[in-house]
Amino acid sequence: xxxxxxxxxxxxxxxxxxxxxxxxxxxxxxxxxxxxxxxxxxxxxxxxxxxxxxxxxxxxxxxxxxxxxxxxxxxxxxxxxxxxxxxxxxxxxxxxxxxxxxxxxxxxxxxxxxxxxxxxxxxxxxxxxxxxxxxxxxxxxxxxxxxxxxxxxxxxxxxxxxxxxxxxxxxxxxxxxxxxxxxxxxxxxxxxxxxxxxxxxxxxxxxxxxxxxxxxxxxxxxxxxxxxxxxxxxxxxxxxxxxxxxxxxxxxxxxxxxxxxxxxxxxxxxxxxxxxxxxxxxxxxxxxxxxxxxxxxxxxxxxxxxxxxxxxxxxxxxxxxxxxxxxxxxxxxxxxxxxxxxxxxxxxxxxxxxxxxxxxxxxxxxx
Amino acid sequence: xxxxxxxxxxxxxxxxxxxxxxxxxxxxxxxxxxxxxxxxxxxxxxxxxxxxxxxxxxxxxxxxxxxxxxxxxxxxxxxxxxxxxxxxxxxxxxxxxxxxxxxxxxxxxxxxxxxxxxxxxxxxxxxxxxxxxxxxxxxxxxxxxxxxxxxxxxxxxxxxxxxxxxxxxxxxxxxxxxxxxxxxxxxxxxxxxxx
Numbered sequence: 001x002x003x004x005x006x007x008x009x010x011x012x013x014x015x016x017x018x019x020x021x022x023x024x025x026x027x028x029x030x031x032x033x034x035x036x037x038x039x040x041x042x043x044x045x046x047x048x049x050x051x052x053x054x055x056x057x058x059x060x061x062x063x064x065x066x067x068x069x070x071x072x073x074x075x076x077x078x079x080x081x082x083x084x085x086x087x088x089x090x091x092x093x094x095x096x097x098x099x100x101x102x103x104x105x106x107x108x109x110x111x112x113x114x115x116x117x118x119x120x121x122x123x124x125x126x127x128x129x130x131x132x133x134x135x136x137x138x139x140x141x142x143x144x145x146x147x148x149x150x151x152x153x154x155x156x157x158x159x160x161x162x163x164x165x166x167x168x169x170x171x172x173x174x175x176x177x178x179x180x181x182x183x184x185x186x187x188x189x190x191x192x193x194x195x196x197x198x199x200x201x202x203x204x205x206x207x208x209x210x211x212x213x214x215x216x217x218x219x220x221x222x223x224x225x226x227x228x229x230x231x232x233x234x235x236x237x238x239x240x241x242x243x244x245x246x247x248x249x250x251x252x253x254x255x256x257x258x259x260x261x262x263x264x265x266x267x268x269x270x271x272x273x274x275x276x277x278x279x280x281x282x283x284x285x286x287x288x289x290x291x292x293x294x295x296x297x298x299x300x301x302x303x304x305x306x307x308x309x310x311x312x313x314x315x316x317x318x319x320x321x322x323x324x325x326x327x328x329x330x331x332x333x334x335x336x337x338x339x340x341x342x343x344x345x346x347x348x349x350x351x352x353x354x355x356x357x358x359x360x361x362x363x364x365x366x367x
Numbered sequence: 368x369x370x371x372x373x374x375x376x377x378x379x380x381x382x383x384x385x386x387x388x389x390x391x392x393x394x395x396x397x398x399x400x401x402x403x404x405x406x407x408x409x410x411x412x413x414x415x416x417x418x419x420x421x422x423x424x425x426x427x428x429x430x431x432x433x434x435x436x437x438x439x440x441x442x443x444x445x446x447x448x449x450x451x452x453x454x455x456x457x458x459x460x461x462x463x464x465x466x467x468x469x470x471x472x473x474x475x476x477x478x479x480x481x482x483x484x485x486x487x488x489x490x491x492x493x494x495x496x497x498x499x500x501x502x503x504x505x506x507x508x509x510x511x512x513x514x515x516x517x518x519x520x521x522x523x524x525x526x527x528x529x530x531x532x533x534x535x536x537x538x539x540x541x542x543x544x545x546x547x548x549x550x551x552x553x554x555x556x557x558x559x560x561x562x
Contacts, residue, residue, distance in 0.1 A: 008437045015431065015444060019451040030458040088469045091405060 039084075039119040054080070054109040054118070064129045065122065066229035067168070068184045071110040077229075078109040084119035086112045129227060132159060132167075136221045137196060142282035145203040146248055147214060148188065150196055151223065158194040159227070161187060163234045163259040164252040164336065164364070167227030169199065171209050174216045183209040186338065186364060187228065188251035190258035200251040232364040234259065234336070239360065240328055242335040243271040244319060244347050249338035250283065252364060256336065261293050268296040270326035272319040274343065275303055278310035298326060320350035330355030337363035370561055372503035375496075378559040379507025385483050386515040387549040388556065392483030396516050397541055399477070406520035407513075409474040414509025416456065416478050417487055420449045421505030424488040425498055445488045453479045483512055494561070518548060 033050025038057065040046065048057040055071050055078050058064070069075035076096030082105055089097075093108040112118075134151035142148055153159060161167075168182040189198040204210045217223070234256045243253045253271060260269075271290075275281050280303075287299040302319045306312035315322055327333070333356045337344050344363045352358050370378075385391050392413070399409045424445050432438050457475040461468045478484060487508045491501045522544055531540055 004436075007435065008440065011431070011435045011437055012440055012443065015427075016447055019447060023451060023454055026455050026458050030462040087465065090469065 033115045036114050037117045038114065039117075041121050041124070042119070048114060050114050050116070052114055054082075054086075054107075054112040054114055054120070056110075057114050058109065062131065063122075063126065064131065064168075064226040065109050065126060066129075066184075067110060067182075070182055073108060073111050076108060079106050080109045081105050081121040082107045082112060082118060083121060085116045086118055086120075087115070128160060129229065131224060131226045132157060133222065133224050134196075136217055136219050136223065139217065139219060142200065143280055145214075146200060146282060147203075148198055148200050149213065149217065150189070150198045151225075152196045154222075156195070159197060160194065161191050161197075161228035163187075163191050163256040164232045164362075165228040165230045166232075166252070166364070167197070167199070167225045168229065169209060169213075169223065169225045171212045172221075172223065174212050177208060177212070181208050182226070184229070186230075186232075186249075186252040186255070188254045190255055190262060192259065192262050198251075200248045200254075202248040230364065232336070232338070232362055235334060235362070237334065238267060240268040240333040241270070242323065242326070242333060242351065242356070243269065244274070244335065244337045244339070244343075245271075246274040246339035246343050247280070249340075249364070249366070252338050253336065254283065254286075257287075257290055261290070266295050268326075268328060269294060269298075270323075271297070271299045272322060273299070273301045274319045274339070275301065276305040277303060277307050278312060300326075318346065320346060323350060323354055327354055331357065334360040335362065337361065339366065341365045370500070370559075372499045374559060375500050375561060376503040376507040378561045379504050380511040380514060381552070382555040382557075382559050383561050384511040384515060384552050385486065385508040386512050387545070387552040389486060390549075391486040392481045392512055395474075395477050395481055396512075396519065396545075397538055399474070400516050400520040400523055400541065403517065403520045403524055405474075406516045409477065410509075410513030410516050412474045413478060413481060413483065413512050414506065416449075416453060416475070417484055417505040417509035417512075418502060419456075419505075420452055420484055421487055421491055421501050422498070423448050423452060425491060425496075425501045428492055429498075441489075441492060445485060449484055449488070450479050483508065515545075515548065519544060 031051045035047050036050040038046050038048060038054075040063070046058075046061045046063075048060060053071065055065055055067055065078045065080060067075065067078040069077070071078070073092050079096070079101070086107060089102070089107065090111050093111050096108055097106055109120075132153055134153050136149060137152040138150040140148040164186070166184050166186045168184050170182045171177070171180050173180060185199040185201060187197050188200045189196065201210055201213050203214045232252065243256070245253050250273065257271070271287065273281075273287070281301055284301065287301075290297050291299060300315065300319075300322060302315045302317065302322060303310070303312050304317060306316055335347075335351050335356055337347050339347075344365050348358070348361055348363070351361055379385065383389075386393070386396060395409060400406050427444055427448055428438075428441065432441055432444060453475050460475070487505055491504060496504055519541060523541065526540065535543070
């Protein structure tokens, strides 16, 4: 009986072992593309080992294209222009590219495999993107499921970013989670604080990164992140501003307001913050205090599911019906939205219906 | 089983279509059938892999599982043979036939988890096919699957301009269409029974 079991296990192991050896050898032989050169913007040239995807190959050389999903081809953030090499467009990329981008040779770098010499073009600002090491300086509980975490860069490093941009936080292994993942979070502190930055992170049930942040991260811990990324940042115009945020979407707006406080502004600004109940509101006094800082600013929290015991006397429901109160000149207004995809869609509809130009509505969606 | 390989090949396409009578390989059938081009690519890849994995699994069954008396491990062995073969195929195609890789190769990872592939190997064992019959059955099943996904893709292309009730769009209407197609194919079923 025992002999039979051992024999069966041995046969199965031998078969899987044989197949594994064949595959490893095949990988060595067939997936070996030698050293490949990647020319970037015609200025810089890096040499990498072929066979990996472009996003990872660039990462090895400390060039970090934005990527919210970590290279799975599901977020479409890692776009870059490939002018030479790269092979034909894959069906996995197509859904993420517009007609103009297709014509321009834009590709998803996580889907492009480096098999020969490549020439690519990336925005110069990408070279600003670096990997930073930092320590946790402060953790504040804003609500029952939202924390604000301040990171201090180590050894006198500084970070340059625009108010509204985001970083990718890299998790450390914790508990049973051995793999490291990276997740995007907007910076909530002002760009003028160059040696530290704050992120506002809401606990997502089962979320790999948020669980780590909420339950395992302590003051003094070392972490690393890459950044800054994103084209959601405050535009330097004189137009009236509508800020609209929900949940942890308060982060980039807070950064923008604190930045405006430093540089000073007379723009008409309104900040609509949507939350479920009273327990989901945070930083309320800080936000109201901006009404005294700026000449024409109004903070308008709106609760969609206020509980009876909240004794809420403010505005209720969704934020859209209240835009009218602060609307002055729709054609000369711009909007900055940060929140869930559903909220953003609804707010864009509401704002365009009031006459705010669609190309002046900037948003950062959690999707 | 005295059925000839030639007859088995045609029967697997029409009278016992793996998808429309056994409902195997539904996931990629539903998700890839949005475009005729991709459907053709996936269908050809499925056919190709089916022919080879059925042959390999027949050999594995006759010369490994039966002699060593470990037939009860057939599920595991078939799955690892399929997975390894698909991996190997992907590497080779990507290296030596880039053009083919960009039309077919990207579907290969999808095939590892296509239950039609696994199902054909199991049917082959249950119905005691010989080597030639297995290959014919594999090829026929693959072409039958290709036929089914192409038909659905063609119909879905026409549906794009039609007004479908919101609740039925996507998978709902696809499943209804598949059901109607399956009913039509059941009409063939008495012609050449293979089971």
